[in-house]
Amino acid sequence: MSTLSSDLRMQLVGARGIVERNLYLTRRYIWWDVAFFVWTVANTLTIVFIAEGIKANGGTIDVNRQTTYLLVGAVLWAYLGIIFEFLTETVAWERWEGTIEYTFMAPLRRGAHLAGMGVFAVIYGMIRATLLFAVVAAFFSVEMPKADFLTALVVVLVASISFTGIGMMTAVLPLISPEKGAQLGFVAQGLLLVVSGVYYPVDILPGWMQAVAVISPATYALDGVRAAILEGAGVSDLWGELGALVLIGVVAVPLGLALFGAGERYAKRHGKLKRSG
Amino acid sequence: MPQPRTSSISLNRTRRPDVAAVEVSGLTKSFHRKPGRTARRASGAPRRRTVAAVDGISFTMAQGETIAILGQNGSGKSTLVRILSTLLLHDAGTATVFGNDVLRDAQAVRRLVNRVSVEASFFKKMSAAENLSYAARFYGMGSSQTRKQIPEILERVGFPSSRMGEPMENLSRGMQQKVALARALLTSPVLLLLDEPTTGLDPRSKRDVQQFIREIRVTHDSTILLCTHDLAEAETLADRVGILDRGRLLVLEPVESLVRGYGVTTLEEAFFAATGREIDPNAEDGDDSDDDLDDREVFA
Numbered sequence: 001m002s003t004l005s006s007d008l009r010m011q012l013v014g015a016r017g018i019v020e021r022n023l024y025l026t027r028r029y030i031w032w033d034v035a036f037f038v039w040t041v042a043n044t045l046t047i048v049f050i051a052e053g054i055k056a057n058g059g060t061i062d063v064n065r066q067t068t069y070l071l072v073g074a075v076l077w078a079y080l081g082i083i084f085e086f087l088t089e090t091v092a093w094e095r096w097e098g099t100i101e102y103t104f105m106a107p108l109r110r111g112a113h114l115a116g117m118g119v120f121a122v123i124y125g126m127i128r129a130t131l132l133f134a135v136v137a138a139f140f141s142v143e144m145p146k147a148d149f150l151t152a153l154v155v156v157l158v159a160s161i162s163f164t165g166i167g168m169m170t171a172v173l174p175l176i177s178p179e180k181g182a183q184l185g186f187v188a189q190g191l192l193l194v195v196s197g198v199y200y201p202v203d204i205l206p207g208w209m210q211a212v213a214v215i216s217p218a219t220y221a222l223d224g225v226r227a228a229i230l231e232g233a234g235v236s237d238l239w240g241e242l243g244a245l246v247l248i249g250v251v252a253v254p255l256g257l258a259l260f261g262a263g264e265r266y267a268k269r270h271g272k273l274k275r276s277g
Numbered sequence: 278m279p280q281p282r283t284s285s286i287s288l289n290r291t292r293r294p295d296v297a298a299v300e301v302s303g304l305t306k307s308f309h310r311k312p313g314r315t316a317r318r319a320s321g322a323p324r325r326r327t328v329a330a331v332d333g334i335s336f337t338m339a340q341g342e343t344i345a346i347l348g349q350n351g352s353g354k355s356t357l358v359r360i361l362s363t364l365l366l367h368d369a370g371t372a373t374v375f376g377n378d379v380l381r382d383a384q385a386v387r388r389l390v391n392r393v394s395v396e397a398s399f400f401k402k403m404s405a406a407e408n409l410s411y412a413a414r415f416y417g418m419g420s421s422q423t424r425k426q427i428p429e430i431l432e433r434v435g436f437p438s439s440r441m442g443e444p445m446e447n448l449s450r451g452m453q454q455k456v457a458l459a460r461a462l463l464t465s466p467v468l469l470l471l472d473e474p475t476t477g478l479d480p481r482s483k484r485d486v487q488q489f490i491r492e493i494r495v496t497h498d499s500t501i502l503l504c505t506h507d508l509a510e511a512e513t514l515a516d517r518v519g520i521l522d523r524g525r526l527l528v529l530e531p532v533e534s535l536v537r538g539y540g541v542t543t544l545e546e547a548f549f550a551a552t553g554r555e556i557d558p559n560a561e562d563g564d565d566s567d568d569d570l571d572d573r574e575v576f577a
Contacts, residue, residue: 010417017414021400024411028402028444098398102460105362106415107387268366271308271359 011112018116019123022090026124037128044074044136047199065230067140071133072226073198079129079156080163080189080218086121087114087167088185092174101273110264111257114171118164126156146232154235155224158245162217165252166192172263175272192218217252220244296376298468298500299338299361303370306331306356330356332524333370340375340467343494343501344529345511347548348521349556354504355394357521358472361502362392374468388416391466395473397453401446405431405456408445409463416464423463430459433492435485451482458489462497469493471503475510490514506556508544518544522552 026033051066094100103113137144170188173181195209196202196218202210213219224241227233235242267273307329331353338344348354359365360372363383371378377385399408409430410423418426428438434455445453454474461469471490475483487510493499494514505511511518512532519529528535528551532544539550548556 006417013417013419014415017411020414021403021407021411024403024407025400093400097400098396099400101359101362101364101394102392102398102412103415105364105387105390105392106412107384107417108415109384265366268364271356271365273364 010107011109014106014108015112015116015119017108018113019120022086022117022120022124037131040078040128040132041135044071044078044132045139047074048136048140050199064143067142068137068144068230069226070199071136071140071142072229073193073222074136075129075133076156076218076222076225077189077193077198078132079125080193081186082125082128083118083121083160083163084167084170084185084189086124087117087164087171088174088182090117091171092178092182095174095178095273098274104264104268104273110261114164114168114257114260117171118160118167121167122157122160122164125160126153129156144229147229148232148234149229151228151233151235151238152225155221155228155238155241155245158242158249159217159221159224161249162245162252163221165249165254165256166217168253168256169259171256172260175263175267192216195219197222215248217245217248220248296373297337298340298342298375299336299502300373301337301357301361301370302335302372304331304334304357304360304367304372305329305369306353306360306365306367329524331360331367334521334524334526335370336519336526336529338500338502340500341498342517343503343515344517344519345503345505345515346519346521346526347505347508347511347544347556349506349552349554351523352521353524354521355472356524358392358394358470358502358504361386361468362390362470363387389466390468390470391461391464392470392472393454393457393461393474395476397450397457399445399453399456402444404442404444405436405448405459406441408456409460412460413463418463426463427459430463431456434459434462434489449479449482451478451485454478454482454486455489458486462493465497467499469499469501471501471505473505474503475505475507487514508548508556512544520548520551527551 048067048070051061051063051070054061054066055063091100094103166188167185170185173184175181195205195212196216197205197213198218202213202219205213220241224233224238224245227238227241307327309325310328311325334353334357336344346354346357356365360367360379361374363379363386366380373379374386374389377389379386399405403411406427409427413423413427428441431441432438436452436455436459440448440452445456448456458474474490475486478486490501490503491514494501501514503511503514515532517529517531518535520527520535528538530538536542536544536547539547541547541550545556
């Protein structure tokens, strides 16, 4: 076996190790995850009830459409939260347990390491987001006659590349500050969504925010998923959104790796990899 | 002499038979420390002080050799181990592992090295088998290898197989340290860095771990760098003993010549003669970040 293919195999096995480890940890903390899921459902309900509330206050809106519109935003918010949480908190957790030194001294390349974390986060996030969508949609008896769920899934999967890239950027924060770094992941999540039209069209935003929305992958993810679920748009109707998501992903992943690498070098220069718990 | 043993995993190791296992030359690593505002006002100390954790260290280790480094709390032992395991970037000098520079060829070094530290760091909710399994994946070991080798290695370190599935948090510190040894050996490292592996262990666990290190010396094709506070441990396990004090390596010789050199009869006396202080066998090290140097002497 050539050195290159041997190294590639090793990196793939290493990335699989990360996925396995997160699976073990998820199993060990499953009841905490259930409790957190209940919180997410409650949080999503408070947002989606806004559609009913507007009607009750005398507004004239298509409640079913608006409920679906808000539901997509809330579920995508939750999904993005899971991706960022896994990528950022896993690093904070590794610092807390002291295992990060063993991860960083292993011949596992950072790309494989972060890819393993990203793959698990996407799989786990997809399961949680799908359940959340189903539970809240059932609660409101939302009707989605035109919905193309497969296309919505494709849009979210393509968007996940960019989300993972941005997650890599936020994952560097716990390397620098294990106590507060992970919380800054939530800041990134909030900033990303506020400019991306999470519960409203981007058109209503001030001009400068609309300009930022152009480079946010969440903008295209929200547009694509809403088009698929509300209008029944297929993959062939969403080339613009999918193309933009691929383009942002192509930039975000290498940028995320570069930033994480810079953070790692900083941590190694200043002795920041020691156990913090 | 240790008997060569074929590595159980293929890591494409860049290990040359004609080079030293470890070659360190003029190795220096400093950290910065900010004194508190009150202390600064009281003493007029500068805003930021530089502390040399490792100060111009030079030494060579032959392949298959075991050396022990003795030093007080904060002497620089952990800093040295972290530099050799590519976890810290040094400021000056060079360090190579089997001819691979720890900065330039870090990936090659990582294939050759593993480490056991004073803290057996694990995911506490996960079992010993799960912790070993995922750590082994980072070195390219697949499921079939780990299924076979994890029970074997745990048995070798004296860990009961009936407890393999228990969360680490249920295990005593001695048991956790045995799992840490198993984790390091599972990847068949050719340079094993042992950073106070027996500190804080009860006497029986300590004996078990020391016995296992002896066994590794005989059966495993490893070079061992052992950092310790334990004089007897250093004396019985190592071919040569070094004394590290305030970041400087004062001496590195076989025990007999070290003791003779200082004109004393025991290693403890030699340590005292070299450093002017007694060694604290229960102290734990903590000397290698910008934040935790408050018990260190300021050199510059």
